[in-house]
Amino acid sequence: MKLVQEIKAHSPKWIKTKGRKYEQFFWQDGYGAFSVCEKDIDKIISYIKNQRQHHQNTNYKDELTGILEKKHKIEYNEKYLWD
Structure with missing residues (x-):
């Protein structure tokens, strides 16, 4: 922090x-x-390099909530995401 x-x-x-x-x-x-697994480092590097193009199709809010909800089944309070 x-x-x-x-x-x-x-x-x-x-x-x-x-x-x-x-x-x-x-x-x-x-x-x-966010933390990442070392075995995924090449995917993460590719994601970062192509982030501008990626976010032409998906906005940050939809991407983050999709990761939290769908991929990892994490409960969250939207107050702490956007306020």
Whole structure:
């Protein structure tokens, strides 16, 4: 938690130096943490590289709730996902 807080606290100033398109950059409140199995690392790398294309067909909300509900049968409170 502390690492994420530090990154979110100190990175916006640097990110805004990377060009005009980042002038309005800010982090949303909250964060999520996910772990992956080492045997799936190639799939994860591919997912990250193709994330922009992937999210043209699936939005983040639908993807996350699908992972939680369908893939892992995890109960959650939407208040902690979007608020």
